[in-house]
Amino acid sequence: MKFPGIPQVAYKGGDTFSFQWYNPDEVILGKPMKEHLKFALAWWHTLCAEGSDMFGGGTVDKSFGADKSDVIAHAKAKVDAGFEIMQKLSIGYFCFHDADLVEEAPTLAESNKRLDEVTDYIKQKMDETGIKCLWGTCNAFSHKRFMAGAGTSPSADIFAYAAAKIKKAVELTVKLGGTGYVFWGGREGYETLLNTDVKFEQENLARLIRMTVEYARSIGFKGDFYIEPKPKEPSKHQYDVDVATACNFLRAHGLLGDVKMNVEANHATLAGHTFRHELRTAAVNGVFGSIDANQGDLLLGWDTDQFPSDVTDATFCMLEVLSAGGFTNGGLNFDAKTRRMSHTPEDIFHGFITGMDTYALGLRNAAKIIADGRLAQFTEQRYASYKSGIGADILSGKAGLKELEAYSMQKEPQIPDSGRQEMLEGIFNRLIFS
Amino acid sequence: MKFPGIPQVAYKGGDTFSFQWYNPDEVILGKPMKEHLKFALAWWHTLCAEGSDMFGGGTVDKSFGADKSDVIAHAKAKVDAGFEIMQKLSIGYFCFHDADLVEEAPTLAESNKRLDEVTDYIKQKMDETGIKCLWGTCNAFSHKRFMAGAGTSPSADIFAYAAAKIKKAVELTVKLGGTGYVFWGGREGYETLLNTDVKFEQENLARLIRMTVEYARSIGFKGDFYIEPKPKEPSKHQYDVDVATACNFLRAHGLLGDVKMNVEANHATLAGHTFRHELRTAAVNGVFGSIDANQGDLLLGWDTDQFPSDVTDATFCMLEVLSAGGFTNGGLNFDAKTRRMSHTPEDIFHGFITGMDTYALGLRNAAKIIADGRLAQFTEQRYASYKSGIGADILSGKAGLKELEAYSMQKEPQIPDSGRQEMLEGIFNRLIFS
């Protein structure tokens, strides 16, 4: 036991080591909460990140009792800690980058060997606990060789190396039964246009994704691929700015049918959008896939990756998830880390409890809003004029500019009905706070 | 003469009513400056806008000597003023919205009659002066009937009315020989997702564009259509956020071959991008069309539409224009207004002189950079590893993940060569300041 002092976190226990709103097996809208929410732990933040920032070193000890110089022992201690955390919190899934599982070795072959050993151990834990892999991915941005990108590197050797790492990450994802594989282009972008051929780099990025899709399908991967949009940081400009930009890229390169989106809340706001907007855009483009749940600070210009505590945002998110039919292969991964000053093991648990409760309450609120029906009805009614007459002719294609001019010559239009934003905001508040 | 005190603005006259860098007939890279730059006057800012803002009324008199209650006389006075400005400044083109030309009448039929009369007068002036129409467009955002959008209005009658107005605007564009027609979706977006069906609204917007393309081609329009991206303002969210988002929309609705981009500098920065980035994105997607030149304030969150004075930005812009092969149907429209405190006719001329000189110097700089060659060579050389060996195999499709893993097992990659950003920035400065 890595956290002997921390109890199993139960629903409605009352104290801060209990859930107030997350009751995994409670059925809401015909499905247990745990199936609606499909919470996942992010290996990197929870088991690796030690609290360093650009102005200071680590504040948290993530050795979990192991001697960190013994990389395999440390990697296994992280597995033990991770599974204990997931079990104590009733988290059913995890997500990982290759580099999170075990420190990379000097050679690719040796790194892969280490990964094999650690994933054997993880697989055994999975069998024991029933915990599953939501998705895997490859870290092709931290090592200095990727300073100028992986798929978009100006060096063909580095493209090749990234491809080799991705191959292994896909294989590990399949081995662990992951239902998703994510591309996050942390260095796929540019620092300055003074030295960058954008067209060439984007074509290479498309090549790398296409290769990965083909290889993964060839070894039996049945899950989803996801791009995770982010506009900037670490690069000045990253090619996958937001959902619409990533969709344009996928469409331009014939990849739209192959790749969906892993939408991150904090990346949405860095791109100047609400999280809800990005989820809706994914749905409109048919690429809703999975979610990285966290929370940024709209007054700060970088990814803060806070554990979510904004219930309004979580409610909007769950409304979109429910309206998109719920998760299939995707889920809700906490791409979140405790604050640098929250440096104890207890804080990890508090972070998850606050985050899971926030989304559990978001789900309960969304269900209440759907049951109430007023918000959806208002929206539907607003477009009623397209159901008949000239509106129907517009939709069917019967009316073109000439017909619409003739119509308008006869009938000066009224102004539209009030949008009733203040009333709708009031109804929303009454539903979530009562 | 509306501006009797203001002289013809000549090259190298020395005082502030002369050009320092713009010499219309001087040949640069095989073409006269005026053909490279294709400057245009925007009817709205120059002839209509009177300096009001959200906290105060107009500061500038734009009656141009006419009695404003006589709408036709005032409209014609604006024509006279506009052509005098263009002639004194050697501006060869203008751009317009229907509503800029003459105040709208209570009925569509009457408005159209007014537009016919005023455009007859404009046409006559065009014949006399050789000045041309760069593009026309329709104002479907100012009147309160468009408060909830035009093509995306929840009211079918308003969609119809917008279509009727667009029909006329297209006809006027053809009548005046315009080589472009622009869509700016000033209210095509949303204020709140609490009452908005994004998918339906975007489909309707696509319908309206499709109808317009079909009708315009049917009456002989041979020019280009453009979307003008902008992320926000006046709407909280506008559907045409930036070039990539607009391209995604066009691709999704089968319109990519029909519509290009009119890229505005200030809208680029509101979307979180550099102007150069947006121009490059247009080129990469094959939709580079025309430019709205102005300048925002990156510390302010709204469209300030200043006359451009940033020579670095203008240089980057002209590098992209030259690299895209120069303007064909498009040009460089000054979507710019004098500051609210610059309330005299002289200020209009100062604004244009500063703006035109800024772009003229930008063109001269771009030509110098191209002639120098170092920046382009550095970029090309950076990707040299793709010309042979494993790089060539990546491009040709010969190498997939398996081959690249095998290659990487043999060869640990070096880190990429230095990006030399500081050196390139220094070279750039030496070229533009020497």
Added chain:
Amino acid sequence: MKFPGIPQVAYKGGDTFSFQWYNPDEVILGKPMKEHLKFALAWWHTLCAEGSDMFGGGTVDKSFGADKSDVIAHAKAKVDAGFEIMQKLSIGYFCFHDADLVEEAPTLAESNKRLDEVTDYIKQKMDETGIKCLWGTCNAFSHKRFMAGAGTSPSADIFAYAAAKIKKAVELTVKLGGTGYVFWGGREGYETLLNTDVKFEQENLARLIRMTVEYARSIGFKGDFYIEPKPKEPSKHQYDVDVATACNFLRAHGLLGDVKMNVEANHATLAGHTFRHELRTAAVNGVFGSIDANQGDLLLGWDTDQFPSDVTDATFCMLEVLSAGGFTNGGLNFDAKTRRMSHTPEDIFHGFITGMDTYALGLRNAAKIIADGRLAQFTEQRYASYKSGIGADILSGKAGLKELEAYSMQKEPQIPDSGRQEMLEGIFNRLIFS
């Protein structure tokens, strides 16, 4: 009756024309809610603003049944409408600019006569209803004469004119028994440093404030003066950026004892701060005064002045108000307007109901948090090390650098205790959502 179809808005009526949380006479923490909250209506947004924005004209009719060409009749119709709205919503206060009350006349003398007539009528209504004036102010930013500032105008004549207008506004405030007078420097700043003498302008601004304080006291004004900080818009830079900047200005010119702050929520976020931060800064500097309650959109760069619906923000605000001892002369003015698409009289009521309920719930939440005590206790406990030993020596001045070095040579410090942010966020959510 201007709004015959709209009922008296009552507590817990159930439908959208009732309060869910605002119960004026309910006692919370020893005081009726209406005394804690001191809600005020802003004459300008509610009775004057017609929904225009930079890209379009008005959408709302604010004639209130009067013929707008009869300025006095229209002004009185606004009074009638305003008092009906306040009575139906149980709003006890109003705030005004001179120019809101009645359209300005061509001369100062005539304008003042109009103001006398309209304020006579208002006074009579006040006597009938018991409704009070929270504060008055002078609009010295809308007219084109103020394009370059009022107190900071480069023209001495305009400084003089602003002073004359302020004199009258102060007199009207006294006449109506207002307990506050506000300075909002909407044009007190600059557009460009190329033509601005910042030092001179700031000294003049201080002169104008000093004159106003002296005159107001001389005619018996006993209330508070407030600066209302805002960083930008309409000016590129406004001198009263935020609370700390305004305090620095007041201290530099010996005015700190005379002037407090009217803190606006939306201006706080435009300055890059949370609303709570600005309130706390006011308290730390001893200048907490009054509040302009509204809500901005952190993804937009301008003042949206929305009716508040964010309960978390309202809770934080009321925590600060309670901790500062509550309002004395100040109150909570809704500097908020309905959205441009919310164009009916019903929307005005919905806006206020949502806003008032949001703050009423904020007050209830704040009271719950105070009663619970955990958040305050945690904070207090965090600084416990200063109560004795070396901490006490630091506070008392007994320990200087030498003593602290000697102490530290003996005792290598521990890292500080966890800040427990995630736990505290969880506790906060449990308190406000349960």
Added chain:
Amino acid sequence: MKFPGIPQVAYKGGDTFSFQWYNPDEVILGKPMKEHLKFALAWWHTLCAEGSDMFGGGTVDKSFGADKSDVIAHAKAKVDAGFEIMQKLSIGYFCFHDADLVEEAPTLAESNKRLDEVTDYIKQKMDETGIKCLWGTCNAFSHKRFMAGAGTSPSADIFAYAAAKIKKAVELTVKLGGTGYVFWGGREGYETLLNTDVKFEQENLARLIRMTVEYARSIGFKGDFYIEPKPKEPSKHQYDVDVATACNFLRAHGLLGDVKMNVEANHATLAGHTFRHELRTAAVNGVFGSIDANQGDLLLGWDTDQFPSDVTDATFCMLEVLSAGGFTNGGLNFDAKTRRMSHTPEDIFHGFITGMDTYALGLRNAAKIIADGRLAQFTEQRYASYKSGIGADILSGKAGLKELEAYSMQKEPQIPDSGRQEMLEGIFNRLIFS
């Protein structure tokens, strides 16, 4: 020699290892360029920073040929490298944090011993080369003990430890003859108001500054103290947001006469201001001191610390420096680092050459603008109405509200003269580009 391949960088050498505009001994406005500019190297970025960011490790080797496990040898290698860089670039000054000079030891006593040894070596190099120390400072933000602040730490022991470190840093500054001592409050702020007592923390911060001033003066320090404002990063909120906020803090605690400002370009823009604005604000408040020259990216929300290449900004900066009378104890420190992809020693030199040339050209431009005189004359003339008549009465205090009302009753004011922003921008461009 650490950089044998890199030549002495000379003026007008022609290639990229020469200066285009920096000619140290050339006299401009009566003073050699080197005395106007007082360039300094920042120990941390140039000799310590290895290119890591939040998403990846180092890319640059800063061992300078030493075995990094021998901390003293490595520290001395950095000294050698630093002096070679400064000599080859004709840089006359350096700046340092204690922690930059040599890795901290497990105990304070041992750290201090290391610092003594390394500064002995530096002093010897200074004597040999004539290079001077511009300012010193203390790193009280990187170590995890400072995670919750130094002077604002909730732990008195940590306050004490910070004080002890600052004592040593002040002593080292005196030993090396530094003419300045800087406070940068990298963790003096808060992450969340849920656990923070702002008033108490700010009072403690003032205590720490007061102790430092007293101690430094007691050991003979004759130089200037500086606060270096920054609004955020690493903390969510830092107490020294900008110059005005820092001045308010100093005034509130009686420290204004003791402490000036070290204004950083990139921090200015993070606070929402132009660099020029912050310099002007410092001058207006009488606290202009020293400069940290670098350049941010206004489209990014974090401190990018780029080497400056924006000549317009540098010109504005030098105009302010000249107008404030030039540097006395302060200078121009390059708080700048090469981009992460610029990973070779050559890039360090390119960074400095581009930065120094940018400021040298800025100085040349500023001198040209002053000689031309038009910009200053325009500004002075703009306020001419205050030189006599009612304007003079306002300044002298003869006119108060009553007199100004009487005056305005007689004379309806004109609108102010045009601000001529576009003309001034054009003049500026002609001066800097011709």
